[in-house]
Amino acid sequence: MSAFTALVARDMRLAVRVGGGALMGALFFLIVVVMMPFAIGPDLNLLARIGPAILWLGALLASLLALDRLFATDYEDGSLDLLMMGPLPLEAAVAAKAIAHWLTTCLPLVIISPVLGLMLNVELRAMGIVALTLLAGTPALTFIGLIGAALSVALRRGGLLLAVLVLPLTIPVLIFGVAAANAAIVGPAPFGPPFTILCALSLASLVLGPVAAAAALRHGLE
Amino acid sequence: MQLSADNLTCVRGGRTVFAGLGFALTGGEALVVTGRNGAGKSSLLRMLAGLVRIAGGRIALEGGEAEATLTEQAHYLGHHDALKPSLSVRENLDFWTAFLGGTGQNAESALDAVGLAPLAGLPAGYLSAGQRRRLSIARLVAVKRPVWLLDEPTSALDTPSQARLAALMRGHLAGGGMIVTAAHGPIGLDAPRELRLGP
Numbered sequence: 001m002s003a004f005t006a007l008v009a010r011d012m013r014l015a016v017r018v019g020g021g022a023l024m025g026a027l028f029f030l031i032v033v034v035m036m037p038f039a040i041g042p043d044l045n046l047l048a049r050i051g052p053a054i055l056w057l058g059a060l061l062a063s064l065l066a067l068d069r070l071f072a073t074d075y076e077d078g079s080l081d082l083l084m085m086g087p088l089p090l091e092a093a094v095a096a097k098a099i100a101h102w103l104t105t106c107l108p109l110v111i112i113s114p115v116l117g118l119m120l121n122v123e124l125r126a127m128g129i130v131a132l133t134l135l136a137g138t139p140a141l142t143f144i145g146l147i148g149a150a151l152s153v154a155l156r157r158g159g160l161l162l163a164v165l166v167l168p169l170t171i172p173v174l175i176f177g178v179a180a181a182n183a184a185i186v187g188p189a190p191f192g193p194p195f196t197i198l199c200a201l202s203l204a205s206l207v208l209g210p211v212a213a214a215a216a217l218r219h220g221l222e
Numbered sequence: 223m224q225l226s227a228d229n230l231t232c233v234r235g236g237r238t239v240f241a242g243l244g245f246a247l248t249g250g251e252a253l254v255v256t257g258r259n260g261a262g263k264s265s266l267l268r269m270l271a272g273l274v275r276i277a278g279g280r281i282a283l284e285g286g287e288a289e290a291t292l293t294e295q296a297h298y299l300g301h302h303d304a305l306k307p308s309l310s311v312r313e314n315l316d317f318w319t320a321f322l323g324g325t326g327q328n329a330e331s332a333l334d335a336v337g338l339a340p341l342a343g344l345p346a347g348y349l350s351a352g353q354r355r356r357l358s359i360a361r362l363v364a365v366k367r368p369v370w371l372l373d374e375p376t377s378a379l380d381t382p383s384q385a386r387l388a389a390l391m392r393g394h395l396a397g398g399g400m401i402v403t404a405a406h407g408p409i410g411l412d413a414p415r416e417l418r419l420g421p
Contacts, residue, residue: 006320010309017308078302081273085293087323 003088004096011100021066022104029062029109033116044121051120052130052181056174058116059109059134063141064166066105068159070097070149071217080153080217090217095210098146106138126185133198137177140202143209144169150213154220173201223249223285223368225270225292225400231278232265239265241278245417249285249368252391252401252411257419263404264301266419267371270402271298286368296369301377303358307347311338314346315360324365332364335390337383351378359387362394370394372403384410 015022036054037047074080083093113134117127148166155161180194226246232239239262247253255263268274270281272293283292305314312333319329333339336356341349349357355378362370370391376384388410391401395411403409 003321003323006317010306010313010317010321013313014306014308076302077306078300078304079306081268081271081298081300081302082304082318082322084273085271085296085298086321087290087294088321 003086004092007083007088007093007096008100008103011097012104015066015100015104021069022108025062025065025105026108026112028065029058029112030116032058032061033119037119048121048123048126049186051117051122052126052133052185053178054120055113055117055122055130056134056137056177056181059106059113059138060141060167060170060174062109063106063138064145064163066101067142067145067149067166068152068162070101070146071153072149075153084217090214091210094146094150094213094217095206098142098209098213101146102139102142106142110134110138123185126181129184129191130181133177133181133195136180136195136202137173137198140173140198140205141170143202143205144173146209146213147216150216150220153217173198176201223283223398223400225281225283225369225402227270227279227281229279230266230269230276230281232262232269232274233277234265234274238277240419243279243417243419245415247400247402247415249398249400250395252395252403252414253417254409254411254414255402255404255417255419256406261420263419264373267298267373267402267404268300270369271296271371273298283369292369295367296371297362297365297367299358299362299370299372299375301373303354305346305349305354305357308345310343310345311349311357312342314357315364318361319364322361322365322367328364328366329360332360335363335386336360337386352380352383355379356383359390363390368399370399370401370403372401374404374406376405376407376409 033054040046071080074083084090110131113131114127117130145166148162151165152161176194176198180191180198183189183194184191224246228244230243231241245253255266257263265274269276281292283295286295315329315333333342336359338353338356375387379387391411395401
């Protein structure tokens with residue numbers, strides 16, 4: 001097993017074990033979406049119209065939930081020192097951790113989002129489209145969040161700072177994610193352009209996130 | 223193989239911890255770093271491991287693998303054990319072995335070498351401090367690297383475990399390896415060289 005796959009496998013295993021938190025994101029997503037109809041009222045047309053936006057907002061907040069512990073636990077128990085000493089470049093090690101985080105936290109959100117769409121009176125076809133935009137957009141959330149997690153690694157209350165640092169950076173992802181979903185569901189704007197930009201945002205953060213996070217970690221440890 | 227440090231300066235948080243430090247170590251030799259608390263023993267080891275920026279001077283490893291840096295050819299055993307409590311003893315060791323580039327068979331014999339083979343399936347969270355220490359020492363045995371950087375390796379170890387560690391260190395030196403270790407007391411090596419930091 002290569003160092004990269006070993007790290008992905010370890011982080012996934014840790015996430016599903018006791019104290020891991022793989023399900024926390026999905027449960028938080030569930031509760032946020034369940035609360036919405038109570039706050040907004042039982043207007044089915046209104047819920048259907050803003051449903052995709054609620055799903056996106058819920059997924060955004062839920063994906064941030066476990067992110068603050070991404071490097072903090074490794075920092076506290078000394079694992080981060082050894083991750084820096086392996087044959088794998090730190091950028092690749094950081095990317096491996098992000099991939100494991102996406103698979104255990106964000107992918108479940110994508111999978112349960114159609115079920116949650118039921119509660120918001122989102123029609124079947126629309127739920128598929130929202131799930132598709134989430135699938136394309138959540139990697140951007142993880143890899144942008146990665147930078148915030150690396151910057152706040154040595155701070156005791158890093159979680160709060162992380163949200164303040166990361167949420168503004170995710171605004172473009174939110175805009176184009178919701179725009180793509182709405183375009184496909186209600187029109188009249190075409191689905192293609194916002195969805196393509198969403199994919200571009202994910203691909204760009206896939207490249208920039210690990211580099212920036214590795215630089216932040218190197219700087220933070222010294 | 224030679225590990226040399228020349229005119230090293232360490233600055234932590236704006237304070238100069240030590241300056242003008244130098245030593246040279248050849249294969250099969252051990253260097254024991256002594257000094258008061260805060261004299262910079264841990265900083266020196268972390269500097270050799272590539273985890274603390276070198277403020278001045280240079281560190282060089284000659285005669286090792288040409289492609290690999292000192293960081294990639296060194297094991298660092300710090301104050302933290304780098305173990306995950308929810309993974310089993312075996313899973314913890316297997317991960318570090320795979321990540322640092324070793325193989326599975328080595329992991330098995332390494333667990334034997336530190337006397338943890340009977341506990342292989344136990345989650346690491348249930349280990350005592352000394353057992354955790356032994357599990358991190360197993361990492362040094364499982365993956366072969368020529369330089370061992372040990373920060374007070376005998377802390378939390380009982381007498382038989384200290385003897386076992388001393389035997390492992392002697393074996394490593396006999397194989398041409400090098401050890402730099404911080405210590406407050408004897409560590410069971412015959413006539414290691416000593417580097418005293420501070421007054």
